[in-house]
Amino acid sequence: MQLPRCFRSPGGSSCCRGRWAAAYMRRSSSTSASSLCARVSYGQRACPTRSVASLLGRSAARGSTFAPSHRPLVNTTDWLDSAIDSLSLKEVGAPALGSNEMVIGGDGDLESKERAGAGAEAKGGGGADADTSTPRCGRRSARRSARGGDARASGASGTWHRGLPGRGGDASVPRGRASHAIAVRRAATVRAGAAQLGAFSIQPRGGAGGPVHMLREWLRPSSSHPLAQLLHSRAADFATRFEPAIHAANAALTAARAAARATGPGAGAGSGRQRAFTVGVHSGSSQLGREFTVAQPTGSLEETMSVCSMGETISMGSVGDGESPFAGENLGGNLGGNLGGNLGGNLGGNLGGNLGEGEGPFAGGAVGPNGAGTGPLGPISMWEANRQMEDAVKEVLAMQEVLDESLIAQLPALREYSALLPAAALFDCASEAIFEVAWPTLRTLYTAMCAEPDAIYRQQLVEMRALLPQHLGLRKELWLLPTGPDPALRAYLWTLPPPQTDSSFAERAEWAERAEALRERTVLRASRLIQQAWRGRACGPLGCGPYRRTVNALREMSACSTPLHKAERVLRALNFLTLECGKVLQAEASSDEIAADELLPLFVFVLIRAQVPQLYSQARFIADFLPKQHALGRHGYCLATLQAALQYLMETSWAAVLQVRELNGH
């Protein structure tokens, strides 16, 4: 799985990890090399074989007395001997070992390699040569290099083999006199044992097992497997077929940019605030580096938010009233940066040239200034209209179908790797491979075709930026009022007007009216205060406001390139939202679950805080390509919630929100 950059360890921390590993080894000297290796190479991530490896390492290191009862490891030494004998075979990469050792996936290889390399370096560079000798499999070399460093360090400290059984079963190796060779051999022994244990205890946990990894290997561009050939020939056809469409799309976008520039300040008339938006699409390397910032002629304060996602840079200038909640935030921090690399490749070549033709099928549609924004869109029409890229969608779906059929033919071959085939994971893997090659084209098409709704979405983000949970009729517990700034105000807001029992009906009505007016005013004042308190929070790169985990999960969505991964981010976001609400509600001793009645409005609120760029086109992308087997389940539900929240956000005006009388929850 492609991990976003924020999940990978940045360059600096691998060194830290190495140091940590060294310290760890010094501290618990009886813990064996393989346990350390597992920790070093996997880092903190969950991994199917990690627990097994560390389990084995520990038990092997302490001798058979500590062997866990559920594992038939009675005669430790014989088993280790056979492991040593088979070591040479394993080192050159026997398929059985390879199939499970690479469970974690290709993307982690490089990372673990550099981590382990750093670990070895921290201990004296013992494993550097081993590291470079086998570039074929990063994980294996990482382990070996870590092992080398490990052995050297232990040879120096001399305490490492205290708990290790010797080859004959005795643990009486002379302390401090172990030669380097023996230490290396021991480490290798334990390591091979861990590998062997991993080989027979491989479990397809969470759908990731040997077959999935083999399939991933088969589908690599460099692979000569028929599946890969099929995929890449289809992908090449796809790219050539939609090349003119991409050119047209880019031309349309360029025209839209020019139009927005020309009509900039006037476009946002109607709400009293002046604003303008420009989309800059920087596809691949050809346009990288251009940035569009719309400067308002009449504004005193300009806030420029540069959002980098999907390989594009959008600069949004919002001018005028200086109470934007998004001041001083930099969204680009965790989203940007990791996209330049994998997006630039295929598309850069296509886009370098003729952007000027503009007569293609997409030239007309995307530029309209406010077609869909003015008229009320029908409930479905918003998602069903604008179907001109149906061809591309059909093409990709057909590609998927063909690949799926071939994959079904390959299932018996995959069955060799594990009796239990995680079918869903296999097909997800195939679909991932398709989107890896089709994503650059699709991204441009979607950006161009959804430029108009995306622009509406961006406008609405600014228009609704003062929206608070109370505006959506949520109960007070979920407002998550900041406790800091004004506790008195908070207390006031939470008190309802006292009931009037002994007064006439007219008096009571008048009182209620006045109380209601007062309360509304207070709520509005409070929300302004809250808005100020929240300024710059919940939106920064660190995301420190309420619902921050939800916001962060949503922002990761732009970095994903397959529909399933994007839907997973939404699922994660919704789960976090429920979790965070559950915490609040438990503290308030009301019911501890929120259902759709509250989930949807809260999600609208969170969407505004999250400021995910081009959310509409991303949602369309998920909706078009979410695999059928997920459409009915939670991913489908999350998609529906996202679409619903988005539609509400895009079709509701701020005035309409304020008109609703249920400002105070009920």
Add this chain to the structure above:
Amino acid sequence: MASRTSSYKVVLLGEGRVGKTSLVLRFCRDTFVDGQPPTIQASCLERALRLGDKTVNLVIWDTAGQERFHALGPIYYRDADAALLVYDITDTDSFKRIQVWVRELRKMVGDSIQLSIAGNKSDLERQRVVSRQEAAEYADSVGAHYAETSAKQNRGLDELFSSMGKRLLASREEKLGSPALGSGPASTRRSRGAAMVLIDDEPPASSSSSRCC
């Protein structure tokens, strides 16, 4: 083949405070593990029903019932196989709201969707404002199944859902001729672009691992 599970999408409609969520939570509660952190499980629920030799898997999608989100309904009930409309027997407005939804569903989805109407809070008999006869007649007139339920006392829920499951099975057999074709109506009826392969049917050993809820 006869006992194969088929999944159906059931959309849950009803006004904000009629207790639709608690109704479904009550029905699906035994599939929950207590002490789990709350997830969106409260909104997207799944419950398998055993009807004779067949198993019906109901995937229940909760919706936001507030008036202001009314326009978002189609996103949820698109491609639904059944709709469960819940009203509060102590609240006339919620019953009127049901009628709006029924009209809308018939217009947007058509006759293929199975409707069930549930009058919830039947434990509050003394505060009843919508009579049982009125509701039952209305349900008959629109071809819906009617039941009175109480989520609080766990009354009428099994009957409601098993009847829904039976009608879903019957309508599907009628539609397809043979129940063995396809894995679920949601995957056979809608074809966006090219028809997809029903992949979780293919390897027999793995059909249990491909459920996503």
